[in-house]
Amino acid sequence: MSTEKIVAEPRTEFGKGAARRLRREKKIPAVIYGHGQEPQHLALPEHATKMALRHGGPNAVLELVIDGTPQLALTKQIQVEPIRRVLEHVDFVAVKRGEKVTVDVPVVVVGEAGPETLVVTDSATLQVEAEATHIPEQIEVSVEGLEAGTQVLASQVSLPSGVELLTDGETLVVNVTQQISAEALEAELEEAEAEAGIERDPSDDEVAEAEAAAETEESGDSE
Template sequence: MSSEKIVAEVRTEFGKGAARRIRRADKVPAVVYTHGEQPRHLTLPGHDTMMALKHGGANALVELDIEGELQLALTKQVQVDPIKRFLEHVDFIAVKRGEKVTVDVPVHLNGEAAKETLVVTENATVSLEAEATHIPEWIEVSIEGAEAGTLIYASDLVLPKGSELLTDPETLIVNVTQQQSEEALEADLESAEDEAGIEREESDEAAAEGDDAGE
């Protein structure tokens, strides 16, 4: 994973009012956490930061230029406005080249399973240990032609060189089952409703058919 360079400013103002002023200037408040040191509060350019996170994925690696000092940092938490979708705040962890880090990496399915099957992703991420500069954006899993009954476990995943699986190897990642017909789904629903004592209201069509039959 390559890092993208972002020019950062040291932040001296804090609180909600200061954060609002930073965002109005199309910038993003951020914090870099370093083991054994005080957190560094920064202001980042909004567009550059958004693009870096978009390109790097969930574990984006950036190179922060903090007043001429370069610091590699791994994205740990991103807060996004739920409506306007702008960045509200970003937390980073300072890392070094060659340093091993623990990350959660998304699983991407590739291909199409056999006809009349249902593909269920039981776990959408796996935990890995990898070098900070070689974190995979995702782990690809092929389900091309997979038949009903196919089970893919964490131990089946092909990891990039240098990555070590931390998730339990027996964790189920993908479950390919037989797709149920509409008739079978309807029967299961009716059975569940009967057990729960739920009575269905008769539809207008069914009522009309009943009236016609009685004439």
């Protein structure tokens, strides 16, 4: 994982009003803490920070230049306004080159499983320990050619060199199951509804079939 350099400005004004003023100036409020130091409140350039976070992923490590002094910073929390998707605040943890950190890394399934199978991702992330500047952006799990009934556990996932698994090795990561047909799925649903005592209205097709059957029966009687 490469680190991107961002020039950060110390800030002394706090609160919602100060934060709004910063955003109008195309800057993002942020804080960096850790290593026994007092939290440092910062203002970061909006565009450069967005690009760096997008490129680095959820565990992006940035090189923040604060008053001319570089500081490696691991992204810990990103606050985004839910409606307009505006980046509101970023929390960082100070780290050092060579230092080991604990992070949750996204799991990405690659490859094509065997025919008539369904691939289910049971664990979206894996917790690992890695050197701060060598955190993998994602962990790939190949399902190429796997047959129904195959399960991939955390202990079976291949990790990059220097990355140690912290998630329980018996954790189910990917489950390859038999693909169910629409007819079988409908039958299972009907069985479950019957067991639960649920009565559902007949579908349009069922109504039409019933009407057609009734008409046929009436025609037979009239003859």
